[in-house]
Amino acid sequence: EIWQHSDITIEGDVAAQQGIRFNIFQLSQTYTGKDERLNIGPKGFTGEKYGGSTYWDTEAYCLPFYMVTHGQKVARQLLLYRYKQLGKAIENAQKLGFTDGAALYPMVTMNGEECHNEWEITFEEIHRNGAIAFAIYNYVRYTGDKSYLVNFGLEVLIAIARFWAQRVNFSQEKGKYVMLGVTGPNEYENNVNNNWYTSTIACWCMEYAEEVAAYVKSTDPSKYAELTKSIHFDESKEIAKWRDIRNNMFFPVDEKLGIFLQQEGYMDKEQILVKDLDPKERPLNQKWSWDRILRSCFIKQADVLQGLYFLEDRYDTDTIKRNYEFYEARTVHESSLSPCVHSVLASRIGNVDKAYELYLRTARLDLDDYNREVKEGLHITSMAGTWISIVEGFGGMRVRNNMLTFNPLIPDKWKSYSFKVWFRDNILKIMVTSSQITINNESGNAITLKIYGVEHSVPASSSISVPVQKQIF
Numbered sequence: 001e002i003w004q005h006s007d008i009t010i011e012g013d014v015a016a017q018q019g020i021r022f023n024i025f026q027l028s029q030t031y032t033g034k035d036e037r038l039n040i041g042p043k044g045f046t047g048e049k050y051g052g053s054t055y056w057d058t059e060a061y062c063l064p065f066y067m068v069t070h071g072q073k074v075a076r077q078l079l080l081y082r083y084k085q086l087g088k089a090i091e092n093a094q095k096l097g098f099t100d101g102a103a104l105y106p107m108v109t110m111n112g113e114e115c116h117n118e119w120e121i122t123f124e125e126i127h128r129n130g131a132i133a134f135a136i137y138n139y140v141r142y143t144g145d146k147s148y149l150v151n152f153g154l155e156v157l158i159a160i161a162r163f164w165a166q167r168v169n170f171s172q173e174k175g176k177y178v179m180l181g182v183t184g185p186n187e188y189e190n191n192v193n194n195n196w197y198t199s200t201i202a203c204w205c206m207e208y209a210e211e212v213a214a215y216v217k218s219t220d221p222s223k224y225a226e227l228t229k230s231i232h233f234d235e236s237k238e239i240a241k242w243r244d245i246r247n248n249m250f251f252p253v254d255e256k257l258g259i260f261l262q263q264e265g266y267m268d269k270e271q272i273l274v275k276d277l278d279p280k281e282r283p284l285n286q287k288w289s290w291d292r293i294l295r296s297c298f299i300k301q302a303d304v305l306q307g308l309y310f311l312e313d314r315y316d317t318d319t320i321k322r323n324y325e326f327y328e329a330r331t332v333h334e335s336s337l338s339p340c341v342h343s344v345l346a347s348r349i350g351n352v353d354k355a356y357e358l359y360l361r362t363a364r365l366d367l368d369d370y371n372r373e374v375k376e377g378l379h380i381t382s383m384a385g386t387w388i389s390i391v392e393g394f395g396g397m398r399v400r401n402n403m404l405t406f407n408p409l410i411p412d413k414w415k416s417y418s419f420k421v422w423f424r425d426n427i428l429k430i431m432v433t434s435s436q437i438t439i440n441n442e443s444g445n446a447i448t449l450k451i452y453g454v455e456h457s458v459p460a461s462s463s464i465s466v467p468v469q470k471q472i473f
Helices: 002-006 014-030 057-069 072-083 086-095 128-143 147-167 196-219 221-230 235-247 290-295 304-310 317-328 338-348 352-363 380-394
Strands: 009-011 169-171 176-178 398-400 403-406 416-423 426-433 436-441 447-451 454-458 462-467
Touching: 002 014, 002 057, 002 416, 009 014, 014 057, 014 352, 014 380, 057 072, 057 128, 057 380, 057 416, 072 086, 072 128, 072 147, 086 147, 128 147, 128 196, 147 196, 147 221, 147 235, 196 221, 196 235, 196 304, 304 317, 304 338, 317 338, 338 352, 338 380, 352 380, 380 416, 436 447, 436 454, 454 462
Parallel strands: 403 447
Antiparallel strands: 009 416, 169 176, 398 403, 416 426, 426 436, 436 462, 447 454
């Protein structure tokens, strides 16, 4: 029954087919969603590294897979896991000096308490708060379940926004708010100032918290009043502060290159491309000292590009392309989470060959032991990224204005591929060949969706086909 909803077929590429099915199997045996007290360990049940703890990987990478293939109830359980640990997240923030109900979700946890013991991760890799908030947004966007916002989501979003509002400070020199002493997703850098991704996701969190507060206030005023009283939320004062920060946040950019800078000072580093590295030097984390890694320009995983992946609709194709081409050339992909984000963005800009190369790397990461560490266990959360690479990457699936959209591409080596999506009350099978995309509605309800920007209605228990376009932005 699970395979009926989650299987992906690839015709003409045995290695690619084996990779995705191996990954789907591991994901489906790792988490069932039957108990909101449980979550997903980075190694699943295949190894003891990381001790089975929960990381931000769940919200950033795993939620989409379970939401689309296992249904709304399973995805909701993942969100409830974090909601039930909100009290501990507030305690974690208090230990670091934050007040008034600000919450910092842990980098590593079993019960909501921070279990990590490296300061540059525990205290500085705070972008994980953004992943928790984005998961709520992503869930509601896909399922349409706004009741979650009323009953659980808003409380979490306010606590996260309060953290960000206290974490920044105003720089008199710049005349802007700044975010000092952070570690972005690229863990080959730490204790940097004004990491673009961290500052961007912080501003987005405050914006989304304001939007959800307005929604709950208008749709369920009694619930809103009850919540704001219990958490001492001063609406006018706090929202005004969030707006001031968003409107005056400092973001490092390189005007000449037309890119967002990963952090202040990034261009001070010697700019060497990955293609110019001696293969004998790889992987860097097993060959170089940490001092050498931290002083280099090399990137472990998507950092600026993580923000462009999450908030894609806010940036035009040229902006995404410039940043992608600059940063991917400097990325060593020595995190299991790296290839999938890059693969999706490569598909987004029409570079299907690069998207395929990176898909194969993430799909066969463990089968071929790319990073020479599979003896420590499989990379479960990266496996969810493999699914994302196909469905959001090659399939181009998005949800915009409560409607599914598809902008499919197909690698040259593939004769066809297919996947299923469970969208609200509909189950759809999408089949892509070199010449056409076919969408089969297996449900008893008609659905309207977009393919290459054009609306199509798919009646219940029937299908439509349209020609594949070579490239669509």
